[in-house]
Amino acid sequence: MIEFKDITKKYDDGTVALKGINLTINEGELVTLIGPSGCGKTTTMKMINRLVESSSGQILVNGQDISKVDPVSLRRDIGYVIQQIGLFPHMTIRENVALVPKLKKMDKNLYMKKVDELLDLVGLDPSKFGDRYPAELSGGQQQRVGVIRAMAAEPPIILMDEPFSALDPISREQLQDELVRLQEEVKKTIVFVSHDMDEALKIADRIVLMKDGEIVQVDTPEKMLRRPKNDFVRSFIGEERLSTGTDTLLVEDVMITKPATASQKRGLAYAAKLMKQSRVNSLLITDKNHVLKGIVSKEVVELNYKEEERALEELMNTDFHAVLVGTSVTEAVELMKEKGLSHLPVTDQDGRLAGLITSSSLIDALLKVS
Numbered sequence: 427m428i429e430f431k432d433i434t435k436k437y438d439d440g441t442v443a444l445k446g447i448n449l450t451i452n453e454g455e456l457v458t459l460i461g462p463s464g465c466g467k468t469t470t471m472k473m474i475n476r477l478v479e480s481s482s483g484q485i486l487v488n489g490q491d492i493s494k495v496d497p498v499s500l501r502r503d504i505g506y507v508i509q510q511i512g513l514f515p516h517m518t519i520r521e522n523v524a525l526v527p528k529l530k531k532m533d534k535n536l537y538m539k540k541v542d543e544l545l546d547l548v549g550l551d552p553s554k555f556g557d558r559y560p561a562e563l564s565g566g567q568q569q570r571v572g573v574i575r576a577m578a579a580e581p582p583i584i585l586m587d588e589p590f591s592a593l594d595p596i597s598r599e600q601l602q603d604e605l606v607r608l609q610e611e612v613k614k615t616i617v618f619v620s621h622d623m624d625e626a627l628k629i630a631d632r633i634v635l636m637k638d639g640e641i642v643q644v645d646t647p648e649k650m651l652r653r654p655k656n657d658f659v660r661s662f663i664g665e666e667r668l669s670t671g672t673d674t675l676l677v678e679d680v681m682i683t684k685p686a687t688a689s690q691k692r693g694l695a696y697a698a699k700l701m702k703q704s705r706v707n708s709l710l711i712t713d714k715n716h717v718l719k720g721i722v723s724k725e726v727v728e729l730n731y732k733e734e735e736r737a738l739e740e741l742m743n744t745d746f747h748a749v750l751v752g753t754s755v756t757e758a759v760e761l762m763k764e765k766g767l768s769h770l771p772v773t774d775q776d777g778r779l780a781g782l783i784t785s786s787s788l789i790d791a792l793l794k795v796s
Contacts, residue, residue: 427453427615428474428583433483435469435639443469445639447483453582454613456605458626461636461662470636471585471619475504487583502530505576505584505614509592511568513560519545519571520556526579537578544574547611548604566597570604577612586618590625602628623663627651635659652756675755677772680788681781685771687712690719690739697727697738710771710779711742718771718779720744748773751780758783 428451435444444466451457459467472478473485476497485492492500513522520541527537542552548570560568569589576584590598606629609616620626626633627647635643635650643655654660686704688697690711697709707724720742730741748771749758762770762783770783 427451427455427488428617429484429486430470430473431484431486433470433473433485434481435466435473435478436481443639444480447639447641449634449641449644451615451617453615455631456609456616456618456629457632457634458618458620458630459634459636460620460623460626461642463621464638465636466639467619467634467636468587471587471617474583474585474617475501475506502526502579503581503583505579505581507572507576507584507586507589509588509590511560511572511589513568513571513575515560518557518559519550519563520552522560522571523575523578525575530579532579540580541574541578544577545571547608548574564597565593566601569593569597569601573601573605573608577614581614583615583617586616588619588621591621598625605629635662676751677749677753677755677758677783678751678781680755681772681783682787683781685710685779685782687716687779688722688738689714690742691737693734693737694727694731694741695734697722698731701727708769709738710782711738712779716779717777718746718748718773721746721771746771749783750775755788759788 428449430447430449433444433447434442436442447466447470449470459470461467469478473480474487474492476492479493513519514525517525520538523541523544524537527540528534542556545552545555550567550570555563555567560571563571572589573586576586590601593601602625609629618626618629627650630647632644632646633650634641637658643650643659645653650659651663654663686700686706687710688700690713701707701709701724709722710718711720711722713719719739722738722742726741726743730736747761747765747767749761751772751774753772758770761767768785771779772781772783774780
């Protein structure tokens with residue numbers, strides 16, 4: 427959707443603001459640019475609508491080089507929300523939101539209907555707020571109008587330059603929640619500049635952390651918290667956010683130590699009875715030395731139940747995933763996510779069953795360390 431290719435920015439006084447930025451922002455993604463003051467995050471964002479021109483490199487939007495697009499036309503197709511809001515005081519709220527569609531000569535009946543829908547979407551009743559003027563609204567309400575004004579012409583891209591930073595903490599949190607909810611509905615490509623890591627972690631699909639005109643790490647909030655690339659990232663995130671307890675937890679701290687097991691020689695009636703009694707949908711199958719041999723699901727037992735002579739060893743799935751005692755919870759969770767597992771056996775070095783990790787056991791353990 428948006429591609430930065432070796433983008434640099436050097437000012438006449440010799441200041442180098444950006445040093446070869448390479449970044450791809452996907453369609454429908456909310457990406458937050460963050461970093462200390464002067465890191466280049468706002469400069470990077472303003473290059474997308476050519477409020478700042480690059481010194482070298484190329485920016486592509488849907489494969490098109492934006493340097494070859496008329497800047498005025500480009501900006502009318504990109505929503506822009508800033509900290510100062512910038513509502514026109516002599517226009518009503520409805521007129522403010524309708525401004526860009528009007529400039530683009532869109533069908534008035536269609537865009538005025540869209541304006542009312544957007545006001546509704548952010549909890550501002552159009553019959554109550556549509557004909558008011560900006561001065562009659564609170565700061566939080568004005569910023570809501572600023573956000574939907576950027577959406578009114580249905581642009582594919584919206585740029586947001588620290589839009590909530592001037593608001594009080596309560597209004598700010600409400601608008602962050604509102605943005606997350608709105609994004610789930612409208613799925614725009616949003617580039618959001620922030621200096622607040624809590625805000626970035628809350629709203630972003632991916633975070634771009636910058637320092638001294640360069641990108642230090644690009645990752646999802648979850649991965650950035652779990653795997654900060656270096657000490658700068660770690661310090662910027664803050665130790666209190668990193669110290670969730672999950673990094674020090676091992677699988678033996680969270681596993682069920684007595685999961686439902688059955689001998690591989692047992693039959694299907696016994697398996698069905700044990701599953702019902704233990705309220706589980708699968709059994710861990712072990713040999714006489716308690717070595718884990720396989721897993722049998724409830725569906726397999728039900729499908730073959732009439733075959734009285736069959737033993738569990740004939741039906742068990744031997745192609746299963748397990749982790750060793752001493753594995754970190756983080757690593758186990760990653761494996762469960764990657765393979766789509768609802769549970770994960772834990773074994774010792776000799777393959778003997780030690781326990782079972784389930785979603786419930788994980789939640790219980792994490793609640794204890796939070």
